[in-house]
Amino acid sequence: MKICVLVKEVPDAAVEKRIDPSTGRMDRSGEKNLNPYDTHAIEAAMQIREGGAVPVEEIVAVTMGPESAVRALHKAVSLGADRSVHLTDAALAGSDVAATGYALAQTLRREQPDLVLLGQQSDDGECYTIGAVVAEHLGMPSLTQVIKMDIESDAAPSLRCERQAEYGYDTVKVSLPAVISVGDAINEPRYPSLKAIMGAKKKPLDTVAIGDVEIDASKVGGEHSAAQWITVKAPPQKAAGMIIEDEDTAETVEKIVAWLDERKLL
Ligand SMILES: Cc1cc2nc3c(=O)[nH]c(=O)nc-3n(C[C@H](O)[C@H](O)[C@H](O)COP(=O)(O)OP(=O)(O)OC[C@H]3O[C@@H](n4cnc5c(N)ncnc54)[C@H](O)[C@@H]3O)c2cc1C
Incomplete structure (x- = not known):
């Protein structure tokens, strides 16, 4: 099995x-x-490998980002990935979610993974959507918020997943290849060893531009993205809190009760 993260x-x-x-x-x-x-997605890939239900030949970390993003790939490799792929091209700058998902799908297409794992959200964009967009382009089933994953190796390997839903937990069987975004409750990511950190830069890194993975330039970049940034407003400043110094506890309690009562919180 080949897993791309x-x-x-x-x-x-x-x-x-x-x-x-x-x-x-x-x-x-x-x-x-x-x-x-x-890091939870990388750990999930490592646990599938170490679980031994199916042989995992390769774990490949894949990113789209500027030159500096190579450091994220080194970290991913230090956490267990065998090699990495860096999609980087000036034409991609400013891509919205749909364009980013398309570009990542094209990069993954070349890798032919049996399983694509990703995090539930990015800590900056927080769109929670890349998994679904990638899966749509690759024609693969997709699950989100997966917090438990077991390989079932009958005739063809499939995954039995538990996903966190608003009303409880869903148990879903999904055939492979599939795109799975994992929730942060799925595992406790390991720390990289010093040896792994030192060795990460020596692991194979494939740097590709849009032409290498057949990305149509008219579908990516800020100019070709359907979502356009218009304006941003800072959140309203919070009013300063009220500090009550406790000199007389009875009086302090009275002040707190009055404060709560005034706001109809009692
Ligand atoms: C108008 C506009 C312009 C933008 N311009 C830029 C820009 O110039 N540069 C920029 O970086 N972002 C830009 N963004 C944000 C960018 O579109 C999102 O960061 C991107 O689409 C992914 O969404 P997300 O980060 O919210 O991912 P989510 O859907 O929250 O992420 C889920 C998971 O997807 C995976 N993932 C997300 N992004 C990547 C990636 N790039 N490579 C590999 N895996 C990924 C990760 O595993 C992550 O945990 C722009 C957005 C808009 C709307």
């Missing part, structure tokens, strides 16, 4: 996310990291 480079959690008003795109100037949700 989609991974994305995102601004580090400590960096305040903001849109650059001059371009209408995310300001990506700060510290960046591998999208934390994608």
Whole structure:
């Protein structure tokens, strides 16, 4: 079995996310990291391999992003991927979700995976949609919010998945190849060993441009994206809170009760 894992480079959690008003795109100037949700997808791939129900010949990390995104691929490899593919091309800049999903699907098409795994959401765009778009282009079934996954190897391998739904849990059997986005409750990602971190840069990395994976240039990039950024408004400032210094507890309690009562919270 060949598993491809989609991974994305995102601004580090400590960096305040903001849109650059001059371009209408995310300001990506700060510290960046591998999208934390994608570490669960890599771990899920590793657990399928280590589970041994089916032989996993290859785990391939795939990303679309600028030059710097190579660091997210190195991290993915240090967490267990065998090699990585980096789709990078100036023509892709500004792509919306539909264009990004199409471009990733074209990149995956060349790899012919039996299973595509991805995170539930990116920590910056938070669209939760790439899995569905990729699956549609590849003509594969797709599941989201999967929190348990077992390989069933009858005549042809399939997956028995548990997915988190609003009303409880769905159990779904899905035939392969398939695109599965995993919820962060699926596992506890491992930490990379120092040896794996040091060795990650030596693992094969295939850098491809749009022509290499037959991406139609008229379907990608900001100019050709159906969603166009118009404007952004900062969330309204929160009113300052009220601090009650406790000198006399009875009086403090009275003040808190009065405060709650005034707002009809009692
Ligand atoms: C008008 C417009 C312009 C934009 N311009 C840019 C831009 O210039 N640069 C930019 O980076 N984004 C840009 N975006 C955002 C970009 O479209 C989204 O980041 C992208 O479509 C993926 O959506 P998401 O990150 O919300 O993914 P989600 O659907 O929330 O992510 C789910 C999972 O999909 C996978 N995934 C998502 N994106 C990638 C990727 N690139 N490579 C590999 N795996 C991935 C990850 O596994 C992730 O966990 C733009 C969006 C709009 C609407």
